[in-house]
Amino acid sequence: MKKLEAIVQPFKMEEVKEALKAIGIDGMTITEVRGHGRQKGHKEVYRGQEYNVDLLPKVKFELVVADARVEEVITALTASARTGKIGDGKIFVYEVAEAIRIRNGDRGESAL
Amino acid sequence: MVTAANPRFSFEGRTAAVDALVISRFPEIPGVALLACGGYGRREMFPYSDVDLLILTPRSDEDLRGPLAGFIQDLWDAGLRVSQSVHSVAQCLFVDEHNVELTISLLDQRFLTGDREIYQQLTGSLDGFFRRRQEEVLRRLTRLTRERHQRFQNTIFHLEPNLKDGPGGLRDYQMIRWFARLNADLDSAADLQPSAAHLNELRWLLHEFSGRDNNILDFDSQEQIASDQNISPGDLMGEFFRHARKIQRAAQRLLDAEEAQDSALFARFRERWNRLSNSDFSVSRGLVYLRAPQHDLPRLFEFVARHGLRLAPDAGRRVHAEAPSAPPFTWKQLQASLSLPHADLALREMHDANLLTAIFPELAAIESLVIRDFYHQYTVDEHTLVAIGNILTLREQQGSPFAELAREHADLSLLIMALLFHDSGKGDEFEGHSESSARLAEPALIRIGMPAEDRDIVLFLIRAHLEMSATMNSRDLSDPITVRAMADRAETVEKLKLLTLLTYADISAVNPSAMSPWRSSLLWQLYSATHRELMRELQSDRLHTGSVFLEGLPVRYQRTHSRDEIAAHIRMAETGTIIDLQKKGSIYQLTAVAPDRPALFASIAGAISSFGMNIVKAEAFSNASGTVVDTFTFADPLRTLELNPSEIDVMKKTVRRAALGEEDVAKLLSRRPTPRFTSYEPKVAFDNDASETATLIQIIASDRPGLLYSVASALSAGGCNIEVVLVDTQGRKAIDVFYVTPKLMPEAFPNWTERLSFSI
Numbered sequence: 001m002k003k004l005e006a007i008v009q010p011f012k013m014e015e016v017k018e019a020l021k022a023i024g025i026d027g028m029t030i031t032e033v034r035g036h037g038r039q040k041g042h043k044e045v046y047r048g049q050e051y052n053v054d055l056l057p058k059v060k061f062e063l064v065v066a067d068a069r070v071e072e073v074i075t076a077l078t079a080s081a082r083t084g085k086i087g088d089g090k091i092f093v094y095e096v097a098e099a100i101r102i103r104n105g106d107r108g109e110s111a112l
Numbered sequence: 113m114v115t116a117a118n119p120r121f122s123f124e125g126r127t128a129a130v131d132a133l134v135i136s137r138f139p140e141i142p143g144v145a146l147l148a149c150g151g152y153g154r155r156e157m158f159p160y161s162d163v164d165l166l167i168l169t170p171r172s173d174e175d176l177r178g179p180l181a182g183f184i185q186d187l188w189d190a191g192l193r194v195s196q197s198v199h200s201v202a203q204c205l206f207v208d209e210h211n212v213e214l215t216i217s218l219l220d221q222r223f224l225t226g227d228r229e230i231y232q233q234l235t236g237s238l239d240g241f242f243r244r245r246q247e248e249v250l251r252r253l254t255r256l257t258r259e260r261h262q263r264f265q266n267t268i269f270h271l272e273p274n275l276k277d278g279p280g281g282l283r284d285y286q287m288i289r290w291f292a293r294l295n296a297d298l299d300s301a302a303d304l305q306p307s308a309a310h311l312n313e314l315r316w317l318l319h320e321f322s323g324r325d326n327n328i329l330d331f332d333s334q335e336q337i338a339s340d341q342n343i344s345p346g347d348l349m350g351e352f353f354r355h356a357r358k359i360q361r362a363a364q365r366l367l368d369a370e371e372a373q374d375s376a377l378f379a380r381f382r383e384r385w386n387r388l389s390n391s392d393f394s395v396s397r398g399l400v401y402l403r404a405p406q407h408d409l410p411r412l413f414e415f416v417a418r419h420g421l422r423l424a425p426d427a428g429r430r431v432h433a434e435a436p437s438a439p440p441f442t443w444k445q446l447q448a449s450l451s452l453p454h455a456d457l458a459l460r461e462m463h464d465a466n467l468l469t470a471i472f473p474e475l476a477a478i479e480s481l482v483i484r485d486f487y488h489q490y491t492v493d494e495h496t497l498v499a500i501g502n503i504l505t506l507r508e509q510q511g512s513p514f515a516e517l518a519r520e521h522a523d524l525s526l527l528i529m530a531l532l533f534h535d536s537g538k539g540d541e542f543e544g545h546s547e548s549s550a551r552l553a554e555p556a557l558i559r560i561g562m563p564a565e566d567r568d569i570v571l572f573l574i575r576a577h578l579e580m581s582a583t584m585n586s587r588d589l590s591d592p593i594t595v596r597a598m599a600d601r602a603e604t605v606e607k608l609k610l611l612t613l614l615t616y617a618d619i620s621a622v623n624p625s626a627m628s629p630w631r632s633s634l635l636w637q638l639y640s641a642t643h644r645e646l647m648r649e650l651q652s653d654r655l656h657t658g659s660v661f662l663e664g665l666p667v668r669y670q671r672t673h674s675r676d677e678i679a680a681h682i683r684m685a686e687t688g689t690i691i692d693l694q695k696k697g698s699i700y701q702l703t704a705v706a707p708d709r710p711a712l713f714a715s716i717a718g719a720i721s722s723f724g725m726n727i728v729k730a731e732a733f734s735n736a737s738g739t740v741v742d743t744f745t746f747a748d749p750l751r752t753l754e755l756n757p758s759e760i761d762v763m764k765k766t767v768r769r770a771a772l773g774e775e776d777v778a779k780l781l782s783r784r785p786t787p788r789f790t791s792y793e794p795k796v797a798f799d800n801d802a803s804e805t806a807t808l809i810q811i812i813a814s815d816r817p818g819l820l821y822s823v824a825s826a827l828s829a830g831g832c833n834i835e836v837v838l839v840d841t842q843g844r845k846a847i848d849v850f851y852v853t854p855k856l857m858p859e860a861f862p863n864w865t866e867r868l869s870f871s872i
Contacts, residue, residue, distance in 0.1 A: 009588065010584075010634060011586050011587050011588050011589070032630040032631075033630070055629075056633070057631075057633050057634045087590065
């Protein structure tokens with residue numbers, strides 16, 4: 001099992017969700033997050049006042065999938081989240097040691 | 113109306129049954145008495161409600177523990193949810209900061225069984241105790257109530273309200289009864305009895321439906337209870353809100369009056385109130401009273417909006433009685449209130465007295481209207497009032513760029529009108545309500561006599577009120593096409609700013625956490641990108657229409673002038689009229705159509721100022737053939753033109769000579785008193801990226817007479833051609849935008865900053 005964490009542009013949220021649904025991924029956690037990557041933050045001056053705009057709004061998708069499906073999910077994520085511009089985001093893949101369904105104690109991939 | 117069997121009977125029945133059970137199980141312990149308190153003490157037992165017991169003992173020793181534990185156990189086994197406390201008489205007659213609830217619960221106590229002597233010890237002292245400690249108990253009760261209201265954001269209009277603890281709920285009704293008991297002179301509870309009975313019935317049904325002590329009337333239970341009564345959930349909630357509002361209004365007044373009296377600053381307050389009182393209204397204990405039998409409603413609400421004081425109950429009742437036959441407000445009267453700091457309170461009081469729907473029957477359909485979705489927490493009318501409140505409190509905040517934007521507007525009355533109507537169309541049509549809201553608003557705005565220019569802004573805001581949030585949620589904000597589309601929709605910087613503020617207020621009023629930092633940074637990103645785009649096109653996007661006059665004017669010119677105005681300008685150019693002066697309401701507008709020449713703009717600005725006029729807005733554009741169209745909007749603070757009509761002609765002639773370079777403007781201005789120095793540090797910013805050919809200079813400074821002349825002549829004297837000017841004064845702050853050619857070198861910026869700051 002792998003956990004995928006994808007940071008994407010806010011306006012891509014619906015598209016990514018639909019793309020995941022289309023390949024049969026229904027379980028996911030979506031969070032509104034703020035952060036910055038390599039570009040770092042900068043200060044924006046508006047009418048003489050300085051404002052920090054170092055944290056840009058993004059959307060984070062978290063999902064856990066069976067090993068066999070990882071590549072397929074990554075393809076769906078990149079295809080739906082890509083605009084080709086800086087700021088499109090990243091995908092991180094983690095090893096998952098165990099998954100347990102609280103309701104009935106199911107374990108492993110059958111708990112997903 | 114809920115039509116369950118009268119719960120009074122059920123209350124009595126349930127209470128009697130519980131009494132019988134509790135009394136039969138109570139072990140006889142010498143010197144110990146058993147009391148009922150809380151809802152049980154009041155004989156208001158709901159299904160699954162707690163049974164509040166007070167065990168009164170002469171001593172707090174261990175040997176009571178055994179028999180009492182058995183007794184409580186018995187009651188639990190019999191299916192009662194018992195919540196008991198054990199106290200001595202002395203403990204009961206002590207106001208404990210950490211247990212004010214005990215003191216308050218004694219207001220509802222009654223004897224069940226046990227030792228009568230110890231009970232009489234308590235009751236013998238209780239009246240005196242409450243008399244002596246009345247003030248303290250009231251103060252603590254007020255604070256507890258405020259804290260409780262705070263948990264519900266101080267509003268009753270939740271889509272899933274709490275019948276017991278929410279504002280306007282049964283706890284508030286109890287609070288009013290406790291106040292009445294503690295202040296023997298006060299009896300505000302009697303009027304509210306029917307409303308409390310209605311809430312009691314609903315709570316009874318809710319407990320039965322939920323099978324537990326649940327007080328939140330959620331969507332499921334609304335549907336269930338409404339269908340049992342053969343009414344729609346909307347009607348069920350409408351009825352609930354009408355009753356809860358009555359209770360909430362009474363509670364609110366009681367708390368306000370109590371806090372005003374309690375405050376250590378009472379004396380200072382009283383002095384201020386005495387000063388505020390006039391021949392029509394008086395202020396006492398922080399509430400407004402009507403003095404004369406005849407009164408002027410628009411002035412009353414202007415008073416509320418200015419001072420932030422609520423109407424006294426009697427005044428509220430009188431306004432309520434007069435509302436149906438009240439003469440309609442004019443825009444001028446309404447604007448007088450809406451431009452003041454507490455406009456939201458004035459609207460709330462008008463809403464409470466049914467005056468708002470009397471003036472605008474168009475708003476009746478959203479009164480207490482519940483629209484179910486996952487985000488909105490309030491009814492539509494409450495959402496509207498919360499949004500209006502948000503925009504006014506935003507102005508007081510620090511460190512938020514939106515607050516800065518709000519402060520740029522001295523008068524938010526048009527924005528408030530747009531907010532008032534922005535969801536009015538939700539009453540009859542749920543999808544695409546922007547258009548139906550605008551359709552409802554238009555005749556209303558015409559009826560109150562709002563000028564066409566203002567009306568256009570309000571209707572634009574209503575129609576466009578969802579577009580910024582839609583764009584920021586679903587479009588790439590770094591894509592120039594997105595930004596261009598938003599700029600086309602907003603058309604001008606002024607409208608963009610108002611739309612941004614409206615969007616901010618609207619989202620913030622959905623629920624308390626809706627305007628997260630995440631969402632606010634998206635909105636700001638969209639605003640600043642669109643702002644940049646509108647600034648850029650000011651210089652770069654020109655008209656190419658074929659007409660000689662229009663050729664080369666910025667697109668903004670066409671967006672900000674009506675067809676008739678444009679035709680008038682063309683006539684001026686053809687006939688060489690040069691100067692036109694019109695009175696528009698309380699302000700004047702001067703238009704100059706003249707061949708361009710150095711320092712033209714500065715000369716005209718200076719000539720206008722030399723008559724003591726206050727320039728609030730100015731625009732300067734030039735077309736391809738070197739004809740300049742300058743528009744100056746100014747106020748006449750000394751009423752020179754009004755009192756001396758002949759001055760109008762003198763002024764027109766002087767400005768004409770100045771425009772043609774036949775007048776020494778510096779000399780004209782030397783007749784005016786020298787302006788005093790202002791404390792606001794001027795800010796000058798340069799931007800060479802906004803246009804290929806020109807430098808954009810933005811100046812923010814404290815406004816003063818002749819400011820525009822000083823700045824414009826400093827630019828002209830330095831060899832700059834002023835291509836485009838956009839000046840706006842809001843309150844004491846002037847925001848000037850100049851596009852100058854040729855482009856300034858970045859190395860020269862510091863030098864220019866110094867020169868311009870000096871001129872300011």
